[in-house]
Amino acid sequence: MPDGSLMQTGGDFDGVRKIRTFVPCEASGICDWVESTTQELQSGRWYSTNQLLPDGRQIIIGGRSAFNLEFIPPNANGPLYFPFLNATNDDQNDNLYPYVHLLPSGNLFVFANRDSIEYNYLTDTVVRTFPRIPGEPRNYPSGGSSVMLPLLASNNFSIVEILVCGGAQYGAYLNSAAQMTCSNTCGRMVVSDPNPTWAMDDIMPIPRCMGDMILLPTRDVMIINGAQQGSQGWTNAINPAFSPVLYYTYASPGYRMLTMAPTTIARMYHSTANLMQDGRIFIAGSNPHQFYVFDVDYPTELRLEAFSPHYLAPSHDLQRPTVTVSPLQITYNTPFTVTVSAPVTLAGPPEINLVSAPFSTHSYQQGQRVVSLAVSSSVQIALATLYQITAVAPWGPTLAPPGYYMLFAVNEAVPSTAVWVLLST
Helix, strand or coil: CCCCCEEEECCCHHHCCCEEEECCCCCCCCCCCEECCCCCCCCCCCCCEEEECCCCCEEEECCCCCCEEEEECCCCCCCEECHHHHHCCCCCCCCECCEEEECCCCCEEEEECCEEEEEECCCCEEEEECCCCCCCCCCECCCCEEEECCEEHHHCCCCCEEEEECCECCCCCCCHHHCCEECCEEEEEECCCCCCCCEEEEECCCCCECCEEEECCCCCEEEECCEEEECCCCCCEEEECCCCEEECCCCCCCCCEEECCCCCCCCCCCEEEEECCCCCEEEEECCCCCCCCCCCCCCCCCCCEEECCHHHCHHHHHHCCEEEECCCEEECCCEEEEEEECCCCCCCCCEEEEEECCEEECCEEECCCEEECEEEEEEECCCCCEEEEEEECCCCCCCCCCEEEEEEEEECCEECCCEEEEEEC
16 A cells, blocks of 8 residues: 555455455564454455556456456446456456456556456547457466566556466366466567557466566566466475466567576465565475365465575676665655765666565565666766766656555666665655
């Protein structure tokens, strides 16, 4: 939420209408999730998607047998019927956890099963319908993932691309005993184009469903966790995808994928991944069972891991910048200054990239975005390798909703440790 608190909605059984909040506290304090006793969802939601809106509200879309959407705080006229969810439903319910990305225009890109639309939530209208992605179903329970690729000041944030990777063959969930091979395809579409189409040029080195896609501070994407056969659901998958894959966003089609060092821990159903402030990826979970089960091939996993991407290798230490001074708060469309140090003289001004803190569940990071800011000046202070960098905050809340972001300085594709900044009006 814009104030840094967390909100989670819905669930199963008696949690289907619940709203829960978590307010962070000091390390010495006591803070925990609080379930509201005065407010509840207007419609029961299990496996729905939340997206923070430019005005600080949340929109909540879908869920099992919930072909509608609603807002928090709620609209007076109750949940709105959302025909797109009916149109994308199938015998497996492959439209759960729809992929929702807030576009710089203020509209929403909504993807479910294999279809996608641009939706104006202010007028409750579908602005346009995009082509169907080739291949398999992509949403829960088929278990693909999606990101909106970084938004760049270098093109005035005018180019907006969506990436969808992985999924499962239709029927993999209904016939889990078959353990069908997961998808190895990625589709990429420039939704800002007048006549966009899906480009299916990139083939993952191994098939993957239940993979988490993490936007990195370098503007590339890490695909991590998952399985090579089956689908989401209890005991529905085998053959873990141990090796992460690095997706180079700006490489030529067909040359974007690089296999990284593998883990030894299966991270399949109910696993998560999130980018941390130091640039590592925090990985937790995997439980393909209704309860805690430990004496099976793929047990309930209680160990935690951190994956260190390539840019954290000691060989890059000479290129690694450090943010030494930064503002606690920045204001839309307003210049601000950060001080950056480096071990050696920089060849040019570093990138200043804002990375959101998304809510990760079921292979989808809700609200994930990277905004690469305009850097208007870089001044070296005396002869020291110390620089004052002036950047311009995002021009408005449709480009980056209000809230806390990790600010990374990135020099020659090597990021600093991030500092937290509050973006507000």
